[in-house]
Amino acid sequence: MTLKQRLTEKAPVVAPGIYDALTASIAAAAGFEALYLSGAAIAYTRLGRSDIGLVSMNEVADVITLVRDRVPTALIVDADNGYGNALNVQRTVRLFERAGATAIQLEDQTLPKRCGHLQDKSLV
Template identity: 55%
Template sequence: MAETLRKMLATKAVLSVPGIYDGLSARLVDLAGFEAAFLSGACLSFARFGRPDLGLVSAAEVAETVAVIRERTPLPLIVDIDTGFGNALNVQRTVNTFERAGASALQMEDQLMPKRCGHMRGKQVISSGEMVGKIHAALDARHSEDTLIFARTDALGVNGFEDALERAERYLEAGADAIFVEAPTSLEQMQCIGERFGSRIPLIHNLVEGGRSPVQSARELEALNYRIALFPASLLHLLIPTAQNMLTQLRRDGHLEDLRNQMIDLSVVNELLGAEELLAKSKQYEYE
């Protein structure tokens, strides 16, 4: 799937990539017809652990999730590896482990641990030189050259726009397969990023509800010379208020009759997840 993703990024069309966090969300994205999925570190922290995106999830926990998702979908999978979970040597082990688990691309950022969501205040960044070393370490650690390494800089919100551009330039020169300047605050900044880098390397952008992005759609990103439109938390941002509404009604009324027409039932879930196919497959192993 890494080779497939690489070919997609060679075109000029923008790739819309929803964020996922488990087998069910992966299955839903696959069935909806998307061409790739993004394992969001934030959403994994939100959904599995009920924690904010503050670097609390371990590499082993993410790798386990990658393996679970890969079992449920053949889609190219971009995996958020935060800071690489340590120094350059840790990055190499992370790349080895996640590649074996089924990652197609690994997205690494230049934050200082403990990291936090890219749209939160209080971030810190490592030196650009240290990040360049980590990019080289990641590239050297790949088992397959088709596995993509994406480099994200969070420097804009820490050191300003010019430093973010300089870092992006260095990360491109280091061999990153895509560049991600996190949290631009204006359309002018995004135009500058697109004009400077868009013809040289695929550009990534986060479309986070409540974040700082000045654009809201994949079509706008395509016009700005970007190639990957990440919607990292959109699925959860819709599911959470829906779940809260259901729980409020259940607690208040003791039933869900008013919501029944909005709900699916167990048979639909089984159909969605392929229960009949599994049962049919099991019959070939039945012997008298």
């Protein structure tokens, strides 16, 4: 069953957060039907920093590709604010799609961007 089909059912889709191919493999082996790759997780594990907008679109795409090489499980990806204006959003969607994302999450946040659970963020 595809993620799109599964989302039409009443039961929630549980998608544990992952940050690399190893954690994706562990979650998939545990039987989860979907995974969630967050920008914060990438910022913490690759940069050792909070999610304050330092992770680039290409860094996320690299992680998507590595995860996709290990697991076929549906992959929901945090695409931040699309990394810029409407044209950047189009580019982000295409890149993440080619890398293997099943779905993306976009957020409308003013710059400077801050992770959703941090203080002093501002939404459009």
